[in-house]
Amino acid sequence: MSLTLLEAAKLSQTPLQRGVIEVFPRTSPILERLPFRDVASDSYKYNQEEALPGIAFRGIGEGYTESTGVINPITETLAIMGGVSDVDRALVKTQGNINDLRAIHDGLKAKAAALFHCKNFFKGDTDEDPKGFDGLQKRLTGGQVINMGSTSGGDVLSLPKLDELIDAVAGGPDVLFMNKTMRRKISTLVRAANQAIETVSDAFGRLLTAYAGVPIAVIENDEADNPILAFDEAAPGGGSSVCTSIYAVRFGAKEYVSGLQCGKMDVIDMGLYSGGTAYRTLIEWICGLAVFHPRAAARLRGVKNA
Numbered sequence: 001m002s003l004t005l006l007e008a009a010k011l012s013q014t015p016l017q018r019g020v021i022e023v024f025p026r027t028s029p030i031l032e033r034l035p036f037r038d039v040a041s042d043s044y045k046y047n048q049e050e051a052l053p054g055i056a057f058r059g060i061g062e063g064y065t066e067s068t069g070v071i072n073p074i075t076e077t078l079a080i081m082g083g084v085s086d087v088d089r090a091l092v093k094t095q096g097n098i099n100d101l102r103a104i105h106d107g108l109k110a111k112a113a114a115l116f117h118c119k120n121f122f123k124g125d126t127d128e129d130p131k132g133f134d135g136l137q138k139r140l141t142g143g144q145v146i147n148m149g150s151t152s153g154g155d156v157l158s159l160p161k162l163d164e165l166i167d168a169v170a171g172g173p174d175v176l177f178m179n180k181t182m183r184r185k186i187s188t189l190v191r192a193a194n195q196a197i198e199t200v201s202d203a204f205g206r207l208l209t210a211y212a213g214v215p216i217a218v219i220e221n222d223e224a225d226n227p228i229l230a231f232d233e234a235a236p237g238g239g240s241s242v243c244t245s246i247y248a249v250r251f252g253a254k255e256y257v258s259g260l261q262c263g264k265m266d267v268i269d270m271g272l273y274s275g276g277t278a279y280r281t282l283i284e285w286i287c288g289l290a291v292f293h294p295r296a297a298a299r300l301r302g303v304k305n306a
Contacts, residue, residue, distance in 0.1 A: 082284030152239030154304030168298035
């Protein structure tokens with residue numbers, strides 16, 4: 001069975017675990033939507049569809065020409081992600097209820113972990129950090145990477161290119177991911193075209209702007225407060241690295257873009273730690289990413305801030 005973290009939180013055994021897990025989907029628009037497939041080891045092998053077999057009509061007495069589909073075997077390696085949250089026991093004695101204080105610090109740690117995962121969902125690169133996993137920027141190639149143009153220093157976003165990005169995803173994307181500036185730019189272009197700005201609600205009832213019926217989810221800063229989809233990418237036409245990307249993604253366990261996890265997220269009360277001076281909570285997650293369909297996601301790159 002594959003669940004999103006929002007669904008998994010409802011099944012958590014303890015209030016501590018449930019409270020921490022609920023922070024992840026509230027913080028990250030990725031983890032609000034990404035389904036996770038459970039695996040029983042530190043790696044997962046699957047076949048990605050590349051080409052379908054041929055189909056034809058035949059006449060009476062005729063046969064069919066044999067045709068076999070093409071699949072690519074892929075192996076994903078899971079990564080161990082997490083951290084510990086300590087609350088000094090002196091703070092408990094001087095500032096009040098231990099559960100309230102630990103909930104605050106555990107929530108901060110969970111928020112940082114969610115933003116760290118969000119960053120790696122897009123920018124993860126095992127060549128730079130072998131302990132992690134590859135994100136969409138590294139995974140998407142060929143026709144799934146669309147150039148905004150070929151101008152040195154990038155090109156201005158246009159709605160036809162955004163339409164091309166949406167069409168590059170099989171069956172249409174579930175969501176468009178971008179920074180706040182690009183969301184504002186889309187609203188400006190839509191108003192200039194005398195079209196109504198669409199809105200939809202997310203899983204928490206928060207209103208989101210939509211384009212062509214597809215929700216727009218804003219990707220903000222990572223756990224170190226640095227923009228994740230910043231204007232720091234090179235343009236296809238060269239020049240200064242002052243461009244950003246927009247991603248279109250369709251989610252689906254064993255079908256499109258899916259998370260992988262070896263067991264549920266661990267949220268463990270370690271009790272008094274560090275020689276008995278602090279209460280410690282361990283948050284750890286063995287997780288990864290898989291793209292089951294070659295057109296499950298697409299990237300529009302080379303968009304400049306103008």
